[in-house]
Amino acid sequence: MPMYAFKAVDPASGKMISSTQEAESEAALAAKLREQSLHVAEIKQAKAAAPIGSKKPKKVKLKSLVVFSRQFATMIDAGIPILRCLDILHGQSKDPGLTEALETITIDVKGGMTLNEAMAKHPNVFSKLYVNMIRAAELGGILDQILDRLSGFLEYEAEIKGKIKSAMTYPVLVLAFSQIMLFALFTFVLPKFKEIFTGMNVEMPPVTKFLFGIGDFMQAYWWVILLFIGAVFIGLKQYAKTPKGKYQLDFLKLRVPIMGDLSMKMSVARFSRTFGTLINSGVPMMRSLEIVGETLSNEVLNQAIDNTRASLREGTKLSTPLAASGLFPTMVTTMIDIGEESGRLPEMLVKVGEFYDQEVEAAVKGLTSMIEPLLIIFLGVVVGFIAISIMVPIFKLVNSVQ
Secondary structure: OOEEEEEEEEOOOOEEEEEEEEOOOHHHHHHHHHHOOOEEEEEEEOOOOOOOOOOOOOOOOHHHHHHHHHHHHHHHHOOOOHHHHHHHHHHHOOOHHHHHHHHHHHHHHHOOOOHHHHHHOOOOOOOHHHHHHHHHHHHHOOHHHHHHHHHHHHHHHHHHHHHHHHHHHHHHHHHHHHHHHHHHHHHHHHHHHHHHHHHOOOOOOHHHHHHHHHHHHHHHHHHHHHHHHHHHHHHHHHHHOOHHHHHHHHHHHHHOOOHHHHHHHHHHHHHHHHHHHHHHOOOOHHHHHHHHHHHHOOHHHHHHHHHHHHHHHOOOOOHHHHHHOOOOOHHHHHHHHHHHHHOOHHHHHHHHHHHHHHHHHHHHHHHHHHHHHHHHHHHHHHHHHHHHHHHHHHHHHHHHHO
């Protein structure tokens, strides 16, 4: 069916709505809009869609989604109809991506779509986790409870991400600034010292020659260094887009010393927290596992979860294939096993998620406390090496003058 762009006035709010929708003809679309109590102002056939990738969807901040979920839950709990809630939330949203999505969702819900179907059309805003929990809420008639649970889940995730970012900000800034200063030192400062020593015919020791050699290379071929770094970055990014490359790089992420352990703890925390929230909200276990695998963003863990789903179809326990994968810690699989036997799986998963969130926070603090002295030692060694390399010829020059 052709796509039509239209403008219509919503008499309830007095706002002009501009959007696009498929229809058999202009007359059919006009009739459909009138059924939704909208006053049609203009309808015209939309231009052909732009090529895929030409327009990126607007990103929505996690904080904006948290506020939206919390306010939506409060209004539903107060007995306000869904359409009225969407109108209010659309009017007060300050996030462009969320505002755009809510405008379309409101129209789709008025047209007869369920809320989860309308949200599913905006994967850049509402994840599969979000959509499926809303679907379970609509089926169970507990939309306010699920929205409240979703907002709590997103708030907690935002808090964990914020703590990790704040803990890593200082070391990253120090490392970046030190690299810039070293590059400037080797490229602009050291060549001046070389000119002075060469002009005075000072015999330079091997360590000084090596230092000046690095400076000469960086001064002459700095563009090669930047080009090499850029090529490596782009190459890895393209390789990660292939199935084999993504699997191998994700495998390396879990095996790198220190950082691999941190990455594994973060993945286990997200797995447990997301899985527990989905099951507790009434989403079927097989569908929950599928969503969890996609939210982890790690192909190795995703394959392990796919194998778990296949084993569950054959009637095995959840904990058995997870333990057989060798990826999940023994504590996790044991807690899941206990949860299955006692019928308290969601509760056990949430407890595991909370435990590993604390482990992640402690690991990040330990990592930052270790990185800071290592950075100081590294900079001290580099600066000391440069100072010795420069001072030795100066001492020789002073001695020759005396």
